[in-house]
C-alpha cells in the first residue's frame with residue numbers, strides 16, 4: 096500500500112508530490128493532457144496585486160515558503176526554472192507616480208514597492224514617466240518545472256500517463272483502491288478538470304480563460320518584466336511572453352482571434368518596435384469567485400482530498416497550499432475557513 100494517489104500533474108499535483116516526497120511518503124501521480132493551465136502560465140510571482148495595490152493574505156509567508164521549496168527541486172533534479180527578475184510598473188502619468196508613492200507608504204506594501212522612480216531607458220519601450228519597481232519578484236519557467244518533474248517521476252516509476260477514470264475508484268473505509276493500486280489517500284488536483292470529478296464537482300470553480308502571446312522582438316532590449324496593462328516578460332534571445340487576457344464566458348482552452356487582437360492592441364500602446372508573434376497559447380485558470388484556493392477533505396470520505404482553486408497565482412500558492420493540505424491530513428492541523436472547501440454548501 097502506498098501513501099497517496101495524486102490525480103493531476105500541473106502545479107497543484109506536482110507541489111503535493113514534492114511535499115509527500117520531502118516527508119518520506121510514497122505516491123503515484125496520474126496525469127493526462129486534458130488541461131494545461133500550468134504549462135501555458137507565464138509563471139510570474141509577484142506578491143503585490145498591482146491593479147488594486149493590495150497584498151493578498153499571507154503573501155509574504157507564501158513567498159518565503161516557495162523560494163527554498165523550488166530551490167530544493169532545482170538542486171535535486173539538476174534543472175533551473177526559478178528566475179529572479181524585477182517587475183517594473185510603467186507609469187502613464189504623474190498621477191500614477193503619486194498613486195505608487197501613496198501605496199508604497201502603506202506598511203504591508205512597504206517591503207515590496209520601491210520608493211525610487213526608475214528612469215532607465217529601454218530600446219523599444221518609451222517611458223517618459225519612468226517605472227516603479229516591485230521587489231522580491233521573479234518567474235518560474237513552468238514548462239521546465241512541470242516537464243522536468245514529470246520526467247523525474249517517470250524515471251522512478253511514480254507517474255502514470257492516462258485519464259483517471261472516476262468509475263474505477265473504490266473507497267474502502269481506511270484506504271482507496273484504483274485499478275491495482277492501493278493507497279491510504281487520494282488527492283485530486285485536476286485544475287479546471289474538477290468539473291468531471293463526481294466527488295467535488297458541486298464546488299463553484301468558475302474558471303477564467305487566459306490567452307498569452309510569445310513574441311520575438313529584436314528591437315526590444317528588456318532585462319526586467321514590464322507591467323503596463325499587459326505584462327512583457329523577457330525569456331532571452333529576444334523572446335518575450337506577453338499576456339494575459341481574462342475571459343469569464345468562454346471555457347475552452349482554444350486561442351481566439353479576439354484574444355490575440357486584445358493583446359496586440361495593448362502591446363502596441365507600450366512598445367515602439369516591430370515584433371513577430373511566435374506562439375499564441377490559451378488555458379483555463381482554476382479560479383473561484385472569492386479568489387481563494389479550494390483545499391480540504393471530502394465531507395463523507397476521509398481519504399479523499401482536494402487541492403485546487405490556485406487561480407491566477409498557482410506558482411506562489413502551490414507549495415503553501417500543498418503543505419496546508421498535507422498538514423491537515425497527516426497532522427490534523429485545521430485548514431482555515433477562507434480556503435477550506437467546506438465553506439461551500441453541499442448540494443441538497
Ligand SMILES: Cc1cc2nc3c(=O)[nH]c(=O)nc-3n(C[C@H](O)[C@H](O)[C@H](O)COP(=O)(O)OP(=O)(O)OC[C@H]3O[C@@H](n4cnc5c(N)ncnc54)[C@H](O)[C@@H]3O)c2cc1C
Pocket residue numbers: 102103104105106107108125126127128129130131132133134135136137138139140257258259260284285286287288289304305306307338339340376377378379380381402403404405406407408409410411
Ligand atoms: C494565460 C495564463 C497565464 C498565467 N500566468 C500565471 C502567472 O504568471 N503566475 C502564476 O502564478 N499563475 C499564472 N497562471 C495561473 C496558473 O497557471 C494556475 O494557477 C495553475 O496552473 C493551476 O494549476 P493546477 O495544477 O491546479 O491546474 P492545471 O495546470 O490545469 O493542471 C491540472 C492537471 O490535471 C490533469 N487532469 C485533469 N483531469 C484529469 C483526469 N481525469 N485524469 C488525469 N489527469 C487529469 C490535467 O490534464 C492537468 O495536467 C496563468 C494561467 C494562464 C491560463
